[in-house]
Amino acid sequence: MLFLGSTYAGWKTRQLNIEAHTRADGRIDPIYRQVTGWHEGGLIERLPAPRGFRGRARAVIEARSFASIPRPDVIWTSCGELVVPYLWAQAGPLRRPVVLETDWSFEQQESMARLYFNREPRRGPRRMLSELSERALFSQVSLFTPISNWAADGLRRAGVEDARIRVLHPGVDLSLWKPLPRRVHEGPLKLLFVGGDFARKGGHILLQVMRERFARDCVLDVVTREDVPETPGVTVHRCEPNSPDLVRLYQEADLFVMPTRAECFGHVSVEAMASGLPVIVGDVGGARDIVDPGETGWLVRPEAGALAEALAAALASRYILPEMGARARRVAEERFDGVRNDQVLVELILEQAARHRLPRSLREVHA
Secondary structure, eight states: OEEEEEOSTHHHHHHHHHHHHHHTOTTOOOEEEEEOSOOTTOTGGGSSSOHHHHHHHHHHHHGGGGGOSSOOSOEEESOGGGGGGGGGGGSGGGOOOEEEOOSOOHHHHHHTHHHHHSSOOOOHHHHHHHHHHHHHHHHTOSEEOOSSHHHHHHHHHTTOOGGGBOOOOOOBOTTTSOOOOOOOOSSSEEEEEEOSSTTTTTHHHHHHHHHHHOTTTEEEEEEOSSOOOOBTTEEEEOOOTTOHHHHHHHHHOSEEEEOOSSOSOOHHHHHHHHTTOOEEEESOTTGGGTOOBTTTEEEEOSSHHHHHHHHHHHHHTGGGHHHHHHHHHHHHHHHOBHHHHHHHHHHHHHHHHHHHHSOHHHHHHHO
């Protein structure tokens, strides 16, 4: 069984989790390969070409294990378009079941292109080529496991039938992300923001609202890879995924805030809820799979006014925030138990392997 996973942004946490959750599963013999998109000092990285081109070239090369021979029994991947150059490995007797975990379709990707990639949506021949590549990839996928209902809707609009779609939230390690006993305390409310792409995740919106309305009522911890200046009441941290320092910041906060402007799912929101935090997040992408408004947090338009209203509501109800956080933890246990959800994934993989071994005339009946 080959697990070929991307480690860009939130996908790094996903790849770490799926390795941890499946290594102990005796039903499969897993092989793990990662697509990082960059090797500092590598030959490709030293080429006189735009950084984006070099990064993509590196990522495509790293995805070559999709075509490994001897062929694995089943291939799980989150790399999508990066494996398109290797679809030749699915020809004839080399074909194997492919399980594709995805957080968006091409259509949904392009709707967020300005915020994700700082470019206009593709048009003309480039768009046609991308759509052809998506159709080529989708024709080779046995089972789609979109991580949200929003992503599943994108697949359906792209022509994927329901029989090949199973929404499966990635989840987190609930034994790692767990709450400490919480109590209401006096003094400023402790907010936590976690987002590598600070601007896209709404970091500047949060700083503006903090500065203009809540400098006296709140303090803010920011975890990001970008250079964000510290100001009174704002502390900036560098933390690795799943690290003890990051876990501690979640456990010490009163409220998680990320007014993201463009997002597919929001793994950090799930980490926050598992840590017993109510959340305020942007109402984009798959956020409605995560947050129950009024019960576990607030969904907001990613703009200053809406965020300020939600923060004011949180301050006004600060004495029930621990209760909301307890409900958030229960939702995490019900929906986002990473160990249990990845056990379901392994079961789906085993079903695909068993179906592949059947004579072709019986595969549809078995499905």
